Amino acid sequence: MFSKNARLWLGLIAAASLLTIASSCGGPKTEDTNAGNGGGAGKAYASKGDEGTITGKISFTGAAPEAKKIDTSADAACASKNPNLVVEDWAVKDGKLANTFVYIKEGTLADNTKIGDYDGKTFPGAATAAAVLDQNGCHYKPHVLGVMVNQEISITNSDPTQHNIHFLATKVNPDWNQSQVNGAPALSHKLVHAEVMAPVKCNQHPWMKSYVGVMKHPFFAVSAEDGSFTIKGVPPGKYTVVAWHEGGVNGTEKPMEVTVTAKGAATADFSFGASAALSGQPSSLPMMPALEVPMGMKH
Ligand SMILES: [Cu+2]
Numbered sequence: 001m002f003s004k005n006a007r008l009w010l011g012l013i014a015a016a017s018l019l020t021i022a023s024s025c026g027g028p029k030t031e032d033t034n035a036g037n038g039g040g041a042g043k044a045y046a047s048k049g050d051e052g053t054i055t056g057k058i059s060f061t062g063a064a065p066e067a068k069k070i071d072t073s074a075d076a077a078c079a080s081k082n083p084n085l086v087v088e089d090w091a092v093k094d095g096k097l098a099n100t101f102v103y104i105k106e107g108t109l110a111d112n113t114k115i116g117d118y119d120g121k122t123f124p125g126a127a128t129a130a131a132v133l134d135q136n137g138c139h140y141k142p143h144v145l146g147v148m149v150n151q152e153i154s155i156t157n158s159d160p161t162q163h164n165i166h167f168l169a170t171k172v173n174p175d176w177n178q179s180q181v182n183g184a185p186a187l188s189h190k191l192v193h194a195e196v197m198a199p200v201k202c203n204q205h206p207w208m209k210s211y212v213g214v215m216k217h218p219f220f221a222v223s224a225e226d227g228s229f230t231i232k233g234v235p236p237g238k239y240t241v242v243a244w245h246e247g248g249v250n251g252t253e254k255p256m257e258v259t260v261t262a263k264g265a266a267t268a269d270f271s272f273g274a275s276a277a278l279s280g281q282p283s284s285l286p287m288m289p290a291l292e293v294p295m296g297m298k299h
Contacts, residue, residue, distance in 0.1 A: 042119040045235070050262035051124055054231040054241060058100040058223040062274030064092035070207045072138060077161035078205060082137035087207070089246055091143070096227025097272055099144040100245045101197060101213040103220035104231070105255065107239030110262070115239070120148060120217035124233035127218060130154040130188070133200070133210065135163040135180070140200065140210035144246075146220040147212060149194055155180065155187040164203035167191070173198050173214070196244055197251065211246055236262045243270040 067086040072078040078085070091098035107115045120126060130152035134141045138159060147153055157163050157180045165187065169175035172193035180187055191198055191214040202208035213220055219239075221229040231241075241258045244251055252272065260266045 042117055044122040045118045045124075047124055047235075051233045051235055052260040052262065052264040052266060054102075054104075054219075054234055054239075054258055054260060054266045054268055056102070056229055056268040056270065058097040058102075058227040058229065058243060058245075059095055059269065059271040060090070060092045060097040060227075060273070061095075061271050064095075065090040065274075067091075072205075072207075075138065075161055075205060077159060078138035081159060082139070085137065085139060085207075088139065088143045088209075091225070093225055096223075096225075097245065098223050098225045098227065099142075100223040100227075100229070100243050100270070100272070101144050101146060101211070101220065102223065102229050102231065102241060102243045102268070102270070103146070103196070103213060103215055104217065104234070105240045105242045107237050109235045109237035115217060115219075115235075115237070118217070120215070123218050123235075125218045127151045132156060133165075133212075134158055135165070135202070135208070138205050139208055140202075142222065143210055144197075144222045145210065145212045146222055147191065147214055148218060149214055149216050150190050150192060153189045153191070153212070155189060157182065157184055162204055163208070165189075166201050166203050167212075168199045168201065170195060170198060177203065179204075196242075196253075197246075211251075213244070234260045234266075236260050236264070241268050243268075243272075245272050247272060 067090070070085045070087060072082065072085055088099065104115060109115065127148045131145060131147045132154050133145055134156045136158040138161070155165055160182050162179060162181045164177070164179040167173065167176040167189065172195050173191050176189055178187050191212065193214065194216045195214045197211035197213050200210040200212060219231050219234055221231050223229045237260055239258050239260065241256050243254045254270050254272070256268050256270065258266050258268050
């Protein structure tokens with residue numbers, strides 16, 4: 001039969017092909033947190049023109065936490081451009097809460113298909129342009145951003161100082177850390193896995209934080225200053241809608257079952273309270289040295 005050498009080679013070839021199979025169907029393990037495919041998988045959604053909306057208000061019950069002033073004296077450019085910068089973890093105005101990320105977590109359409117069966121990019125309203133995350137006045141605008149998987153995020157520096165944007169490594173998305181001097185062109189970044197939420201910080205200015213919700217579908221919104229949000233283009237169906245806010249130990253999520261009828265306007269009002277506010281900062285954003293050497297400068 002086979003010589004010792006031939007058997008060795010056959011064994012090696014078999015092992016190599018097993019490895020190839022493993023790597024082609026394996027890839028990074030994801031813990032994608034919402035339904036719907038954003039990476040081109042899944043079937044195409046065919047609109048019947050009967051999509052509806054989900055609207056609501058986010059309230060804050062109890063006394064609003066004080067918006068603490070940030071000491072920006074470490075960077076004179078920040079201090080002069082934005083002398084009244086305050087902490088944005090609880091943006092409460094007249095009992096309404098901004099910066100809450102509201103999204104469809106899962107659900108079943110009227111024809112019994114699941115939202116996760118579809119290629120999220122084929123839903124009406126799927127993002128086609130880049131989202132913008134601006135470093136402006138030594139804070140991020142917006143403080144909470146929603147994007148689709150693989151959507152370009154254009155990162156701009158509108159300040160007369162250097163920033164260092166840092167998407168922290170999470171269970172699903174890798175670390176990404178880039179410095180951006182005053183006047184530098186926009187940086188571009190994409191998050192390849194769905195996540196609630198991908199935390200962003202600035203290594204230069206430790207008070208700068210932002211959270212990016214990454215979805216496989218376009219059914220998400222961020223509450224405005226008056227607490228309102230609107231999710232458009234939702235196929236008729238029954239959904240679990242979740243409101244996420246950064247308050248609490250790892251952020252706080254509140255789910256709600258919502259039914260959207262054909263061309264209907266469903267309401268989903270959420271309320272966050274003082275108890276969540278008192279439980280402290282999210283632990284997902286550890287403070288880091290303000291002047292950590294940015295990876296972008298190491299080449
Ligand atoms: Cu900065």
